Amino acid sequence: MSRRYDCSDPMERTRGIAEAVSAVRRGELVVLPTDTVYGVGADAFTPPAVQSLLDAKGRGRDMPPPVLVGSVRAATALVEDLGTYGQDLMDEFWPGALTIICRANRNLLWDLGETRGTVGVRMPMHDLAVELLKETGPLAVSSANLTGQPAARTAEEAEKMLGDSVSVYLDGGPSGRAEPSTIVDLTGAVPRLLREGAIPADKIRAVVGVLLTDEDDEDERTDQPLPDLPEEPPVSLDKKDDAK
Known part of the structure; x- marks a missing residue:
């Protein structure tokens, strides 16, 4: 049976x-x-x-x-390297609402799913979250909602959706923002915006200079034949349905 704590x-x-x-x-x-919004977390190295996290969300x-x-x-x-711009982005926006996608450290024994060798990493600007993370170590965290439902902005909303699949709910009051984190993929030569969230694209561009977007992909498809590429880019996050 789950328990909610008024923090x-x-x-x-x-x-x-x-x-x-302990949980x-x-x-x-x-x-x-x-x-950003409430998250549901699990030990990243278990x-x-x-898998229980993925099952709880559907x-x-x-x-x-x-x-x-x-x-x-x-x-x-956790990462193989930060690329050309990773350190600059962390210096500018961490702790904060920016998730960066990097090549994962190949020596780590973990299984987050079909990551294609990448990992999305973020340090949140929330004292309760950081206090917990310093005790637990890295947590795999996704938005605290059922897939396809709005992200929870309160512990009560999260509990209504996730119920007893979660052991402990830390109630820190309403979340600071309705928007999820902005996601930038640093695994290529040029940073790519996967999702514009709490941090606007122009602020990211001010740090990295050139930032690829979906619009750039549209232009490339219009101007030249399609190359033989996989159906999706090699990233570890879904850009539409994840709030972390």
Whole structure:
């Protein structure tokens, strides 16, 4: 049976974080507030827990979750490299509402789903989330909703959708924003905007200079024959239905 903790009360917050950490270590799911919307999280290094997260949301392995971290150092340990622009983007927007897609560290033993060798990483600007992440380590986190439903902006909304599939709900009040994080793919030579969310594209472009978008793909299809490419770009996040 799940339990919701009112983290506006200091004692409840302390108990809630402790219970959430224990739940994560048992391979169970927790719901936490972030600076965008509420997320449902699992230990990123426990494959059955990640599968439970996907099952709770009604997702397949073709839509793997991003990973939230409590520090920049934790993020850099998860990726092969940050590319040309990764460090600049983290310096400018972290902690904050930017998810970056990088090549995953090949030495890590984890299974987030069909990631095609990539991982989406973000450090949220939310003290409760960061406090939890520093205790648990990296969490696979997706928006706390059933796939196809609006992202939860309160713990109560998340609980109505996810119910007892989640062990611990950390109630931090209404989330700060309705928009999910902006997602930028850094696995190619030129950064690509996969989803424009809380951080506008022009602010990303001010840091990286050139930023590819879906409109660029349309122009290329109009001006030249299509190359033989896979149906989807090699990224670890669905750009429309993930709020982290």
